[in-house]
Amino acid sequence: MTNTAPSTADAHIAPGAGDFAARAHQIAKVYGRGDAQVVALAGVTVGIPRGRFTAIMGPSGSGKSTLMHCMAGLDSVDSGETYIGDTELTGLKDKQLTRLRRDKIGFIFQAFNLVPTLTALENITLPMDIAGRKADRQWLDAVIDTVGLRPRLKHRPTELSGGQQQRVACARALAARPEIIFADEPTGNLDSRSGSEVLGFLRDSVRRMGQTIVMVTHDPSAAAYADQVLFLTDGQIVDTMAEPTAARVLERMKGFEAGPRPGAGVPGAVAQGPGVASR
Numbered sequence: 001m002t003n004t005a006p007s008t009a010d011a012h013i014a015p016g017a018g019d020f021a022a023r024a025h026q027i028a029k030v031y032g033r034g035d036a037q038v039v040a041l042a043g044v045t046v047g048i049p050r051g052r053f054t055a056i057m058g059p060s061g062s063g064k065s066t067l068m069h070c071m072a073g074l075d076s077v078d079s080g081e082t083y084i085g086d087t088e089l090t091g092l093k094d095k096q097l098t099r100l101r102r103d104k105i106g107f108i109f110q111a112f113n114l115v116p117t118l119t120a121l122e123n124i125t126l127p128m129d130i131a132g133r134k135a136d137r138q139w140l141d142a143v144i145d146t147v148g149l150r151p152r153l154k155h156r157p158t159e160l161s162g163g164q165q166q167r168v169a170c171a172r173a174l175a176a177r178p179e180i181i182f183a184d185e186p187t188g189n190l191d192s193r194s195g196s197e198v199l200g201f202l203r204d205s206v207r208r209m210g211q212t213i214v215m216v217t218h219d220p221s222a223a224a225y226a227d228q229v230l231f232l233t234d235g236q237i238v239d240t241m242a243e244p245t246a247a248r249v250l251e252r253m254k255g256f257e258a259g260p261r262p263g264a265g266v267p268g269a270v271a272q273g274p275g276v277a278s279r
């Protein structure tokens with residue numbers, strides 16, 4: 001069911017209000033028809049605070065990837081609006097959307113998606129090369145040092161470990177200084193040590209470089225690296241948690257197995273950054 005009722009939370013995401021790198025307003029997404037119909041998003045209103053690390057968690061099938069894909073302009077919504085900065089994505093033509101994704105958004109996926117014939121450095125600068133943009137040398141150096149890739153820049157992906165390949169993918173996402181980075185299970189293919197390294201690096205890029213990151217994850221330990229966690233069930237944001245710990249996130253996730261927490265059903269909830277009270 002799509003929730004279209006206005007929410008007082010909407011005031012927080014009116015265009016120009018709040019410092020959000022990305023926003024969604026009452027977005028709904030339904031797959032299939034008739035008996036096969038699945039409501040993936042049921043009227044989600046959310047703002048992603050700029051310069052913060054936000055994790056999205058929820059049971060399998062709760063709509064995490066759909067929300068991320070719709071907010072990143074990789075998938076269309078059936079109703080509602082999405083914004084990157086002040087630019088409304090809904091209604092953009094394909095070419096405009098491609099340009100916006102290229103110029104303003106960085107992506108990190110579970111599969112590293114590196115070009116095997118290019119070196120680590122060439123992979124990092126590839127999006128800028130395609131866009132015909134010159135890399136800011138100082139920034140690029142800072143990114144390379146932050147991810148600890150300097151001794152590996154001439155290596156091809158097959159000559160790098162999984163963790164190193166994902167660090168190349170992180171550096172590629174950061175190099176163009178995007179408005180926001182969307183990361184979908186970035187540590188899903190990594191052992192726990194490499195996963196911790198990548199997560200530590202993502203957190204550092206938020207703290208030291210002011211990057212905005214949104215990450216979908218199943219792992220409470222990964223979510224604990226974030227500044228805040230949004231919890232989705234049945235296509236709605238039902239809770240938020242600031243300054244999460246793995247234990248608190250795990251405890252909250254257990255609650256979903258027994259159904260949403262009483263009073264936690266807040267369709268239209270808005271991520272409010274560090275000021276959100278822990279629940």
Ligand SMILES: Nc1ncnc2c1ncn2[C@@H]1O[C@H](COP(=O)(O)OP(=O)(O)OP(=O)(O)O)[C@@H](O)[C@H]1O
Pocket residue numbers: 031032038039040058059060061062063064065066067
């Ligand atoms: N292309 C599609 N066609 C039909 N149904 C889809 C499609 N993509 C997603 N769905 C359905 O929409 C719902 C939400 O899917 P989504 O992948 O967003 O959930 P998720 O929370 O990311 O799940 P997981 O944690 O298992 O990856 C699920 O019921 C899924 O089966």
